[in-house]
Amino acid sequence: xxxxxxxxxxxxxxxxxHGKSTLADRLIEKTGTLAKRDMQAQILDNMxxxxxxxxxxxxxxxxxxxxxxxxxxxxxxIDTPGHVDFTYEVSRSLAACEGAILIVDASQGxxxxxxxxxxxxxxxxxxxLPVINKIxxxxxxxxxxxxxxxxxxxxxxxxxxxxxxxxxxxxxxVLEMIVKEFxxxxxxxxxxxxxxxxxxxxxxxxxxxCLIRVFDGCVKVGDKxxxxxxxxxxxxxxxxxxxxxxxxxxxxxxxxxxxxxxxxKNISDVEVGDTITLANDPIxxxxxxxxxxxxxxxxxxxxxDGAKYNELKDALEKLKLNDxxxxxxxxxxxxxxxxxRCGFLGLLHLEIITERIEREFNxxxxxxxxxxxxxxxxxxGELLEISNPSALPSPVEIEHxxxxxxxxxxxxxxxxxxxxMELCQDKRGVYxxxxxxxxxxxKLNYILPLGEIVFDFFDxxxxxxxxxxxxxxxLAGYQKSDLVxxxxxxxxxxxxxxxxxxxxxKAYSRGRVLTEKLKKIIPRQLFEVPIQAAIGxxxxxxxxxxxxxxxxxxxCYGGDITRKRKLLEKQKEGKKRMxxxxxxxxxxxxxxxxxxxxxxxx
Amino acid sequence: xxxVYVHLPFCERKCNYCAFISFTNIQEQEENYVNxxxxxxxxxxxxxxxxxxxxxxxxxxxxxxxxxxxxENIEKILDAIKNNFYLSENNEITIECNPNxxxxxxxxxxxxxxxxxxxxxxxxxxxxxxxIINRLHTSEQAxxxxxxAREVGFENISVDLLIGLKNQTKENFIKQIExxxxxxxxxxxxxxxxxxxxxxxxxxxxxxxxxxxxxDESVDIYEKTADFFNKxxxxxxxxxxxxxxxxxxxxxxxxxxxENYIGFGMAAHSxxxxxxxxxxxxxxxxxxxxxxxxxxxxxxxxxxxxxxxxFRCNNGVNIPFLNSLGYDITQNSDxxxxxxxxxIIEKNDKVYLNPNYYGVNNFxxxxxxx
Numbered sequence: 001x002x003x004x005x006x007x008x009x010x011x012x013x014x015x016x017x018h019g020k021s022t023l024a025d026r027l028i029e030k031t032g033t034l035a036k037r038d039m040q041a042q043i044l045d046n047m048x049x050x051x052x053x054x055x056x057x058x059x060x061x062x063x064x065x066x067x068x069x070x071x072x073x074x075x076x077x078i079d080t081p082g083h084v085d086f087t088y089e090v091s092r093s094l095a096a097c098e099g100a101i102l103i104v105d106a107s108q109g110x111x112x113x114x115x116x117x118x119x120x121x122x123x124x125x126x127x128x129l130p131v132i133n134k135i136x137x138x139x140x141x142x143x144x145x146x147x148x149x150x151x152x153x154x155x156x157x158x159x160x161x162x163x164x165x166x167x168x169x170x171x172x173x174v175l176e177m178i179v180k181e182f183x184x185x186x187x188x189x190x191x192x193x194x195x196x197x198x199x200x201x202x203x204x205x206x207x208x209x210c211l212i213r214v215f216d217g218c219v220k221v222g223d224k225x226x227x228x229x230x231x232x233x234x235x236x237x238x239x240x241x242x243x244x245x246x247x248x249x250x251x252x253x254x255x256x257x258x259x260x261x262x263x264x265k266n267i268s269d270v271e272v273g274d275t276i277t278l279a280n281d282p283i284x285x286x287x288x289x290x291x292x293x294x295x296x297x298x299x300x301x302x303x304x305d306g307a308k309y310n311e312l313k314d315a316l317e318k319l320k321l322n323d324x325x326x327x328x329x330x331x332x333x334x335x336x337x338x339x340x341r342c343g344f345l346g347l348l349h350l351e352i353i354t355e356r357i358e359r360e361f362n363x364x365x366x367x368x369x370x371x372x373x374x375x376x377x378x379x380x381g382e383l384l385e386i387s388n389p390s391a392l393p394s395p396v397e398i399e400h401x402x403x404x405x406x407x408x409x410x411x412x413x414x415x416x417x418x419x420x421m422e423l424c425q426d427k428r429g430v431y432x433x434x435x436x437x438x439x440x441x442x443k444l445n446y447i448l449p450l451g452e453i454v455f456d457f458f459d460x461x462x463x464x465x466x467x468x469x470x471x472x473x474x475l476a477g478y479q480k481s482d483l484v485x486x487x488x489x490x491x492x493x494x495x496x497x498x499x500x501x502x503x504x505x506k507a508y509s510r511g512r513v514l515t516e517k518l519k520k521i522i523p524r525q526l527f528e529v530p531i532q533a534a535i536g537x538x539x540x541x542x543x544x545x546x547x548x549x550x551x552x553x554x555x556c557y558g559g560d561i562t563r564k565r566k567l568l569e570k571q572k573e574g575k576k577r578m579x580x581x582x583x584x585x586x587x588x589x590x591x592x593x594x595x596x597x598x599x600x601x602x
Numbered sequence: 603x604x605x606v607y608v609h610l611p612f613c614e615r616k617c618n619y620c621a622f623i624s625f626t627n628i629q630e631q632e633e634n635y636v637n638x639x640x641x642x643x644x645x646x647x648x649x650x651x652x653x654x655x656x657x658x659x660x661x662x663x664x665x666x667x668x669x670x671x672x673x674e675n676i677e678k679i680l681d682a683i684k685n686n687f688y689l690s691e692n693n694e695i696t697i698e699c700n701p702n703x704x705x706x707x708x709x710x711x712x713x714x715x716x717x718x719x720x721x722x723x724x725x726x727x728x729x730x731x732x733x734i735i736n737r738l739h740t741s742e743q744a745x746x747x748x749x750x751a752r753e754v755g756f757e758n759i760s761v762d763l764l765i766g767l768k769n770q771t772k773e774n775f776i777k778q779i780e781x782x783x784x785x786x787x788x789x790x791x792x793x794x795x796x797x798x799x800x801x802x803x804x805x806x807x808x809x810x811x812x813x814x815x816x817x818d819e820s821v822d823i824y825e826k827t828a829d830f831f832n833k834x835x836x837x838x839x840x841x842x843x844x845x846x847x848x849x850x851x852x853x854x855x856x857x858x859x860x861e862n863y864i865g866f867g868m869a870a871h872s873x874x875x876x877x878x879x880x881x882x883x884x885x886x887x888x889x890x891x892x893x894x895x896x897x898x899x900x901x902x903x904x905x906x907x908x909x910x911x912x913f914r915c916n917n918g919v920n921i922p923f924l925n926s927l928g929y930d931i932t933q934n935s936d937x938x939x940x941x942x943x944x945x946i947i948e949k950n951d952k953v954y955l956n957p958n959y960y961g962v963n964n965f966x967x968x969x970x971x972x
Contacts, residue, residue, distance in 0.1 A: 526945065526962065549821040550794070551965040552841060559607060559857045559871040562878050562897060565906055571968045583939065 004255040005184045006071060009213065011078045011093055013117035014103035015110075015470060019133040022165040023103060023174070024062075024079055030171050031064035031075065033243060061199075061211060061257050062244035068179045075178055076257040078198065078213075080117075085346030087474065088293055089199065090117065092273045094124040095289055096198045096213035096257065099182030101174065102130045102153070106140035106162070109441065110152045112411045112470035118153045127182050130157040131174055136164040152437045185215075187254030193217035193225070193278045195252075195260075196287050200270040202321040206238060208264035212276060213257050215287070220251035224279040225262065228286040232269055233279045234262035267324045295327045295343025296404065296475065297350055297370050297454050298387035300497065301357070302339030304364035304577050304588050309338045315361035316340060319353060326353060331388070335497040335581050336366060336591070341388060347454055364577070366588045368497050370454040375402040375478055390496040392485045395536050402478040404450040407432075410461070412469035414442050419464040427452035428481075428503055447476060451501070486511050486540070488518065489532040493582040497591055511541040521590045524548035529584050603690060605660040605856045606683055608639065609867030609881075610668040614703065617725075618736040618802035619764075619795055623869040623883050624666040631885065635867075636675045638889055642866050643682040650864065650874050658683070659690035660853035660863075663717075669699035673711050680715050694719055694758070694852040701747040702739035709754040719758040719851075720751055721791075727778040731767040734813065735795075736802070748785045758849055760789035765827065766820035767795060768813060775823050776830050783834075788849035792827055793842050794820050824961060832957075840915040841960045858915040860908060876904070905929045906971055913967050918952040929972045936969040946970075 014020040028034050064075045078097055080090045094100060100121040104114055121128050130149050132142045142162045149157035161173040199211040212219075219225065223236045238261040240248045252258045264270060272293065275286035303312045320326050327343030344350040350370060357363050369389075376384040376392065377399045386392060408429070410420055417434070424431070424446045432445035448457075453473065461469055484507050488498035498518075502510050511533030518531050524545055533541040578585040612632065613624045625631075647653055661683055663676070676697070683689070696719040697712060704722075712720075726732060727741040751759055761782050765775070779790065795814055797807045806813050815823070828838060836844045840858060843851065856863050864872045865881065868888040872879040882893040899907070905927050912919035924931050931937055931953070940946045945966060947954045955963055 526943075526959075526965065548962050548965060550817055550824075551962045552794070552960075559863055559865060559873060560880070561857065561871070561873065561907055561911070562880065565903060565910060568906060568910055568964075568968060568971065571964070572971050575968060 001071060003253070004187060004189070007074045007076065007185055007255045008099065008178050008182045009076045009078065009097045009185055009255070009257055010099040010101060010178060010182050011080050011097045012101045012103060013080055013090070013094075013121060014133075015105070015108070015113040015117075018103045018105040018108065018111070018114070019165045020103055021079070023101070023131070023133065023163070023171075024077060026165050026168055026171045027075075027077060027175065028062055028064060028244065030168075030175060031066050033062065033064045061242050063241045063257065066175050066179065068176065073179050075175075078257065085344075085349045087116075087120070088291055088345075089272055091120050091124065091289065092196065092198045094121055094126060095287070096196055097124075097126055098185055099127040099129060099178065101178070102128050102149075102155075103133050104130060104145055104149060106132045106134045106142045106145055107137050109141075109145045109148045110411070110437070112409055112472035115153060115409070115411075115443075116472040118155070128155050129174075129177055129181050130155065130160040132160050132162045133165050135162045135169065136167050148438060148441070152441075185255035187214070187216050189216070189218050189254040191216035191254070192281055192283045193219055193223075193276065194283050194287065195219065195276040197227075197270060197272055197274045197276060199272060200267055200324065202267050203261070206261040206263075208267040208270045210260045210262075210264075210270050210276065211258075212252070212260055214252050214254050216254050216283075217278070218251050218253045219260060219276075219278075225260070225276050226279040226282055227269065227271070227274050227276060228282075229271055229274040229290055230269055234264055236260055236262050238262075267321055270324070272324070293325045293345065295325065295345060296450065297344045297346055297372060298341060299344075299350060299370045300331055300333060300336065300339055300366075300368035300388070301328075301342050301354065302333065302336040302366045302368075302497075304366055306337045308363060311361065311363055312339065312357070312365065315357050315363060316342070318361075319356060323353070325349070333368075333390070333497045335495045335579055335586070336368075337579075339366075343387070347458070364588075366497075366579075366591045368591055369500055371501065372404050372451045372454060374451075374483070374501065377401070389485055389499040389501045392499075392501060395484065400480055401483045403481045403483060405447050405476050405479050406450050406453065406473040407476040408446045408448045408453075408471065408473040410444045410446070410469055410471050411437075412442055412444065412465055413440050416465040416469055417442055417444065420444060420461065420469060423457075423460055423464055424448060427457060448473070449479075449481065449503075450475070484535050486514070487534050488514060489530075489534060489539075490518075490522075490581045490584045490586070491527075491529050492532075493584075495581045495586070507535055508540050511535075515541045515543040518590055519543040519545055522584070522586055525584060527583070603659045603861070604656050604687070605662065605853050605861065605863040606658050606687065607662045607664060607853070607863060607865040607870055607872075608668075608679055608683075609664055609666065609865065609870040610671050611635075611666040611868055612670055613665070613667045614670055614700075615736065615738055616802070618734075618806065619798065621798035621801050622666070629670075632671065632675065634889075635885070636671075636678060639679060639866055640682045643679070643686055646864060646866070647686055650872075656687050657690060658687040659693050660856065661689075661693070661695040662853040663695075663697040665698055667700050667703060667723075668697050669703040669708065673708065676712070677715050680717075696721055696760075696851070696853060698723065699747075700737075700739065701744040702737075704747045704750070706750050706754065709751055709756070713754055713756065718756070719760065720756050721760045721762065721851075722747060722751075724748075724761045724782065725764045726767050726770070727781060728767065728769050728774070731769050734768055735764070745781070745785065748782065748787060752786045757786075758789070759787050760791060760845075760849075760851065761787050762791045762793070765792055765794045765823050766815045768815065770815060770823060772823050772826040776826065779827070779830065789843070789845040789851065790831075790836070791843050792824070794824060821961060828957070828960070838916070838957055838960070841963060843915075855915070855917075858911045859917045860911065901927050902972065909970055910967050912953075913946075913955040913963050913970070916954065918949075918954040921948075921951050921953060931970060931972075934970055934972075940966065940969075 012020045061078045066073045066075050078093050080093045102118050132145055135142055146157040161170050163170040194216040195212040195214045197210045197212055201209050203209050221236050226233045239252050240246050241258040273290035277283045303309055316328050325345050328340040331339055331341040354367055357365055371387050373385055373387050378397050379399045427448055429446040429448040435443045437443055482504045483501050484504050486500050486507050488495050515531045515533050528547045529545040531543045532539045577588050611624045613626050616626055695717045697717050698721045700723050724744045729741050797804050831844045835846050838844050839850045862874050868881055869883045870881045876899050878897040880895045882888050887893045909919055945956055945959050947956055
């Protein structure tokens with residue numbers, strides 16, 4: 001049989017927690033790619049954080065060899081991140097495949113991301129093979145779920161393998177179907193080189209590594225390659241495959257999945273979705289689907305200990321090495337000092353990066369409330385794009401403001417529809433439609449301001465639906481909104497890091513909740529401290545922290561001075577975590593508190 | 603001059619707010635314990651002072667409840683100290699006592715062996731409050747004891763009072779102080795009751811927060827008390843201590859001014875020439891002489907302690923002394939602010955905490971540390 005006919009390139013897509021990584025592990029194990037003893041639990045999630053959160057962020061492809069009817073097949077599994085923040089990366093990974101396994105949890109059924117991912121796969125013309133997972137659970141209802149897949153996703157599912165990735169049940173069926181159902185790649189290894197970059201990472205010795213799928217031609221060490229979007233040219237220093245660790249090979253040909261290294265210093269030069277060709281014999285047209293990745297959520301990141309600015313800078317630089325989608329630039333805040341304004345693909349991305357800074361670099365940081373990019377049209381005709389509330393000009397200079405909105409789809413059992421509609425209403429959502437998928441599942445579509453989602457939409461949705469609803473969104477442009485900036489004044493001084501941009505109708509209640517919350521968090525000072533919320537010069541809410549009256553360490557008994565000194569030293573350490581606005585000291589938690597406003601905003 | 607502290611960890615009953623090292627129902631331990639004390643006193647010369655007898659001017663018998671210790675043992679301890687140190691003529695020898703364990707004969711005996719200062723745990727003259735905190739005596743007993751002590755000839759009597767007890771008001775608390783003052787008490791230690799970890803009070807407090815007054819109520823009484831003393835012949839020479847001039851506790855003052863002191867007994871602390879020592883907190887280790895902690899203070903720690911202690915009492919903080927250790931406190935940004943606001947007062951080479959801010963001294967100290 002021809003070489004290319006024995007290749008299968010596929011990925012696994014699923015709603016979060018439906019068992020994608022577990023199935024990947026089983027496939028690797030069953031094909032003998034890794035001995036069982038070499039497997040860490042869920043080998044593909046290779047970051048500590050990923051394993052902990054049970055989510056996959058970074059993609060790691062794996063080549064497996066599978067014997068079927070006397071022939072050795074090469075199965076290339078390209079794992080995909082299962083989160084809405086990484087939709088673009090997922091779509092590029094899908095573009096590198098011919099087939100997709102769609103995992104659906106046998107008791108949960110179709111969820112928001114099941115559908116979103118299935119549609120992405122359909123958009124990329126992939127053959128989709130549904131697999132029903134977790135049939136070992138007592139609540140499994142595989143037949144109903146199959147029907148649900150047919151009804152909701154609209155693909156045949158009656159012959160879908162019913163498996164338990166956890167127990168290893170029926171994994172062979174999946175492998176067989178991969179060979180039988182998924183088409184072999186098409187392509188011509190004698191044609192001019194055409195590769196898709198579907199991911200990248202940084203290696204301290206080899207530089208930025210491109211993860212590629214070869215569509216046409218052949219690439220080997222010594223070739224001069226060209227990135228078609230950036231126009232940059234590199235000499236190939238290494239080509240290889242993943243088994244799942246890197247393994248050097250002589251070349252990669254049409255149909256293959258692997259990596260190229262070329263002494264690429266900067267990961268930003270390797271853009272996901274870009275096409276690689278030969279510099280001296282290029283193709284004319286790049287592969288379709290390339291997009292420049294843009295951050296959508298922003299926040300300020302500051303070191304708790306102001307002296308650690310440079311350490312924070314190093315941490316961001318190092319993270320950026322491996323994550324081209326992370327954006328940051330220096331920012332100065334009156335309240336928080338020197339730090340960075342960072343841009344992220346979404347809230348999960350934000351959470352991951354900030355957690356990695358704290359964990360891997362052992363830095364305590366303050367993050368300001370997440371915000372989005374606003375388009376501010378000024379009366380003088382200027383257009384400002386701002387993500388930092390403190391950069392918003394005064395109301396008199398503003399003609400109008402536009403904010404980004406998203407198309408949101410929410411899957412839920414019908415009994416929670418009321419609660420969800422109330423939530424969406426509260427978040428200034430515009431109702432689009434409601435579709436009954438079956439008797440116990442409803443899909444709600446809303447247009448929602450992104451700025452509302454970045455507050456605590458996920459948490460509220462989860463708590464209002466006992467975790468039954470799932471949620472997915474895509475950006476849907478900008479809309480004009482009546483937005484204002486609410487400033488917080490402490491002892492009459494504005495604290496820039498606490499400013500927020502909110503809808504006018506919510507300004508009063510947000511201002512009230514914020515001042516109340518700050519009153520609880522900011523400790524008493526030597527003097528009375530008024531806390532005010534204001535729009536421009538108009539005060540909309542006020543609280544007062546009364547002066548501190550008692551702060552004495554217990555008596556010096558029997559000359560035990562050491563204990564007291566140690567207590568003081570501890571308190572002094574704690575002071576480093578405080579920020580000063582004028583003469584008022586604020587603990588760093590205060591800056592985070594505005595993230596959790598909405599639980600009390602009802 | 604060096605001061606001597608002796609810890610006597612015996613009590614008839616544990617007060618429910620007490621987090622100190624003390625034990626009940628172990629009177630049979632007393633002889634054994636005292637023998638170890640005597641031995642420790644005997645050995646201290648060689649251990650700390652190269653075999654020389656040091657001059658001392660204060661002895662403080664603390665606890666626990668030293669007044670329940672047998673009189674012959676008190677005498678033995680004092681004798682041992684006198685044999686191993688030179689006791690200055692102008693000395694202060696204090697014993698802590700509980701009203702219920704004092705009587706006229708005991709007082710006479712104390713007087714005879716040279717004790718010249720009593721620190722009496724009156725705590726309150728409200729009988730309901732005495733019950734709540736699990737004291738063994740009544741207010742009447744307390745008053746009697748003070749009267750008897752005066753009759754026996756004790757001039758220097760100090761009384762401990764607790765602020766923040768349930769039935770306290772500004773008015774009745776001041777009245778209590780007046781009663782004691784009129785009996786001839788020359789020194790008051792007024793502490794705000796604290797809910798310490800692991801105490802009975804903590805358990806009770808968790809069940810009923812109203813078992814003591816809240817912070818604002820306590821602070822009101824505390825401020826009123828300071829105000830009352832301020833208008834009398836009493837001087838507030840430390841956050842919680844008020845004395846008629848000349849009746850300040852010489853011994854306690856050593857703790858606050860960085861003077862040397864040596865502590866004997868379990869859990870006792872010493873500070874000798876820049877080194878802090880602490881004895882172990884249980885009998886067996888103490889008897890074996892094991893686990894004595896030793897801490898040589900760094901420059902930074904000396905600075906911290908000087909600031910912490912100097913702002914606690916009217917001794918103040920010595921600016922050139924801090925400078926000599928490499929810390930110019932006047933350059934601290936909070937210092938300037940506080941000086942402007944009259945929170946701290948600079949006088950000659952020293953800086954003092956304005957007594958109006960004694961109640962929040964911790965907050966201020968933390969800011970003024972290097």
